[in-house]
Amino acid sequence: MSTQADLTITIIYENSLYEPGLTAGWGFAALIEYQGHTLLFDTGADGEALVANMAALNIDPLAIESVVLSHIHHDHTGGLDALLATPARPEVIVLPSFPEAFKRQVARTVTVVEATPDQITADGIFTTGEMNGSTPEQAIAIEIEQGMVIVTGCAHPGIVAIIERVKETSDKPIHLVLGGFHLKDKTRAEIASIIQAFRRLGVERVGPCHCTGEQAITAFAEAYGDDFVSIGTGTILEFQSPADSAVG
Ligand SMILES: [Zn+2]
Numbered sequence: 001m002s003t004q005a006d007l008t009i010t011i012i013y014e015n016s017l018y019e020p021g022l023t024a025g026w027g028f029a030a031l032i033e034y035q036g037h038t039l040l041f042d043t044g045a046d047g048e049a050l051v052a053n054m055a056a057l058n059i060d061p062l063a064i065e066s067v068v069l070s071h072i073h074h075d076h077t078g079g080l081d082a083l084l085a086t087p088a089r090p091e092v093i094v095l096p097s098f099p100e101a102f103k104r105q106v107a108r109t110v111t112v113v114e115a116t117p118d119q120i121t122a123d124g125i126f127t128t129g130e131m132n133g134s135t136p137e138q139a140i141a142i143e144i145e146q147g148m149v150i151v152t153g154c155a156h157p158g159i160v161a162i163i164e165r166v167k168e169t170s171d172k173p174i175h176l177v178l179g180g181f182h183l184k185d186k187t188r189a190e191i192a193s194i195i196q197a198f199r200r201l202g203v204e205r206v207g208p209c210h211c212t213g214e215q216a217i218t219a220f221a222e223a224y225g226d227d228f229v230s231i232g233t234g235t236i237l238e239f240q241s242p243a244d245s246a247v248g
């Protein structure tokens, strides 16, 4: 009855639980389905939970063409081994700075690709490539009718820097920024100025989760109201181009 969404993001693993029956835990993994392409962004900390949650959500591991790993921390890479123990053989997009031993280990099973800046992983999807921070990291950006959707792992290079980086590449509005914003050690005043920066950059909707911190999540929820997107394990977000949903 409904037409297929242009973009579907399914949160497979995150700190909090949205859908009963799934397993939540500290970490992040999101499935991105976009115009016939299926990508997994990060793999969470617990491979058993990742694979079980995928089964419960009717996600076929074989459909995953590529896995984009945001950064080397275990709560984002820990589920990869379990995924590669299934018949799935996605290419794995890592940062050039990842430890050689990690790349070699993954390359025994699948193709490993080192991300370059603005690398297109599928038509309309690109990664920022490696950005410097307390830990180097990449974020992914997806172009939909309404603008760009940015998905971040932990945002160690700074969530504002990541949004600015995407804006260098795309002149589309920033429709949604979702993922870990890593603001748990920030003061109230610092959080307020980051929210101001979001406004200045024209970020329309936000879905802070994972390592963002309770105080910052609450502040974003208050500032964004209806444009705050609540995220947990099992959340499914569907984006339709406005034209598609028009009554015809
Ligand atoms: Zn993390």
Ligand SMILES: [Zn+2]
Pocket: 071, 073, 135, 154, 156
């Ligand atoms: Zn991290």
